Amino acid sequence: MNMKTIIILIKHNVCIHVTRLMNKVAVVTGGARGIGGATAKLMAENGAYVVIADILDELGTKLANSINGRYVHCDVSIESDVEAAIQLAITWKGKLDILYNNAGIGDIGGSITTLDMKRVSKLVGVNVNGVVHGIKYAARAMIKEGKGGSIINSSSTAALMGGLGSHAYTLAKEAILGVTKSSACELGLYGIRVNCVLPHGVLSEMLVDAYRGFIKDVTVEEVKKSVSGSASLLKGRYGMVEDVANAVLFLASDESGFITGHNVAIDGGYTTSSIPMTFIYRDKKSESVNGS
Numbered sequence: 001m002n003m004k005t006i007i008i009l010i011k012h013n014v015c016i017h018v019t020r021l022m023n024k025v026a027v028v029t030g031g032a033r034g035i036g037g038a039t040a041k042l043m044a045e046n047g048a049y050v051v052i053a054d055i056l057d058e059l060g061t062k063l064a065n066s067i068n069g070r071y072v073h074c075d076v077s078i079e080s081d082v083e084a085a086i087q088l089a090i091t092w093k094g095k096l097d098i099l100y101n102n103a104g105i106g107d108i109g110g111s112i113t114t115l116d117m118k119r120v121s122k123l124v125g126v127n128v129n130g131v132v133h134g135i136k137y138a139a140r141a142m143i144k145e146g147k148g149g150s151i152i153n154s155s156s157t158a159a160l161m162g163g164l165g166s167h168a169y170t171l172a173k174e175a176i177l178g179v180t181k182s183s184a185c186e187l188g189l190y191g192i193r194v195n196c197v198l199p200h201g202v203l204s205e206m207l208v209d210a211y212r213g214f215i216k217d218v219t220v221e222e223v224k225k226s227v228s229g230s231a232s233l234l235k236g237r238y239g240m241v242e243d244v245a246n247a248v249l250f251l252a253s254d255e256s257g258f259i260t261g262h263n264v265a266i267d268g269g270y271t272t273s274s275i276p277m278t279f280i281y282r283d284k285k286s287e288s289v290n291g292s
């Protein structure tokens with residue numbers, strides 16, 4: 001739909017869904033479910049052609065079909081799989097505008113003194129190498145096309161504070177902040193923006209699995225209650241996959257055209273404040289006047 005058509009539709013009071021990624025081509029890794037799934041859907045609703053790259057073939061294919069997208073089996077830790085996923089977007093629509101490097105895995109906790117280095121390497125293979133593979137092949141395609149692009153990487157608030165993830169997960173998510181900045185620095189020359197989202201306590205299978213690593217029979221409702229009670233400044237609010245999807249949509253769209261090399265924390269303000277210290281803001285004087 002071009003601008004002239006939109007103006008005609010508005011003149012005739014035709015209700016239109018304003019699309020923010022009209023005709024853009026996107027690849028979403030880990031797009032079969034969770035945050036990636038919600039983002040793939042939202043991107044498609046906003047006019048993008050979306051390639052879902054994941055290892056969950058059944059879920060990924062079903063979602064891709066429902067949004068008129070494409071699915072490709074892609075283990076992001078394997079460089080050639082990621083290259084093929086980017087190539088699929090180019091074969092399908094002739095270009096790549098957006099890459100959301102979202103695929104990631106969690107990890108159990110445990111002491112640094114007993115860290116299993118094989119587990120660390122496996123996690124780094126997916127969470128760090130996967131992101132680097134994505135940036136590498138998306139950048140190649142975008143540079144070749146010569147029209148810029150937007151790459152969004154998925155880090156975590158665990159990259160900002162200790163105590164929010166295992167050692168392996170923390171070091172991996174911190175590495176993503178680094179490569180986001182270094183690649184934004186290089187790729188700005190070609191009009192390619194590279195930013196990062198840092199989700200926090202977002203209700204997904206990964207979060208529930210993480211809780212179950214410590215409390216075997218915890219229910220989804222109990223996880224919701226726990227995160228909304230202690231993981232956000234916003235009373236009763238927990239992170240939803242759509243919260244992250246909306247932030248990614250903004251970073252993917254031209255609305256964020258002057259934003260690159262940055263991190264957006266989707267954390268209900270958690271990393272900005274010391275939640276146990278909020279008693280400081282209780283107004284003692286008015287409490288005593290009111291007798292409360």
Ligand SMILES: NC(=O)c1ccc[n+]([C@@H]2O[C@H](COP(=O)([O-])OP(=O)(O)OC[C@H]3O[C@@H](n4cnc5c(N)ncnc54)[C@H](O)[C@@H]3O)[C@@H](O)[C@H]2O)c1
Pocket residue numbers: 029030031032033034035036053054055056074075076077102103104105106126154155156157198199200201202203204205206207
């Ligand atoms: N949920 C949270 O609270 C939270 C917090 C911080 C960061 N994150 C990050 O957000 C991203 C999405 O997490 P989620 O909560 O939606 O988790 P999720 O487990 O629901 O989804 C992760 C997706 O990645 C896919 N995936 C896993 N390994 C893969 C591989 N090797 N190759 C390709 N795809 C693979 C999975 O199949 C799945 O579809 C992850 O990078 C995660 O670390 C999540």
